Amino acid sequence: MKETTEEKLKVLNRVGKLDQDSFDFVSDVDMYMESNFQSEDNEMLLIHLSVAINRMVNRENVDEMPDELWNQIISKPEYKVADTVWNELKPLAPVQFSEKETQYIILHILNILRRQ
Template identity: 25%
Template sequence: MKKRLKALLDNKVITEDIFNKLNEVLVFIDDKFTRAISKEKGEMFLTHLAMALVRVNDNEPIVEVDESIESQVIGDSNYLKADELASEIEDICKVEFTKEEKIFIVIHLCNLLL
């Protein structure tokens, strides 16, 4: 997963600041999850989080989330844990995601918790 982050930085998709925040999140995730996360799921989550942080930096938030997606996420058995993790990630990154952005982050965290 660190290679993915380095590639995003080297290709100027993310800034050095976002790269550092994502590395902190990576340490946090490693500490929180007792079982190994698949490379594919981990990279998908980190890539989405990277782009969410870019959108926050550029003040270009996601405009809308389909209500059916939101309902599915809230109904997921891992929703509460994923939402708590997303809030901790906001603290680590020193950002506040929009409701819509946070829903997508929670979706990826629910996927990691499976």
């Protein structure tokens, strides 16, 4: 994990926006992406996961993704891999994510895969 990303996550932890279980989960996601996809810049995914966990804990909603954008995402060749990656990671999560959150998480994973 990049040092700057780790610092941002530690700040979220210190101010009570990311508990230790959630911090550990986000760290595990980073290690998974690094080891399986040699991705060293996962900050957008990790920060989104942190904020999404906080939203789920506080029963807050994320804005709905426009259908047009979601249709573009699912038409990308990397979508199936991104979906598989998320299906492997989500059982480790400290919360259950809504479908809306899941769409944005998959978008971030897809973006990482497309950089490879």
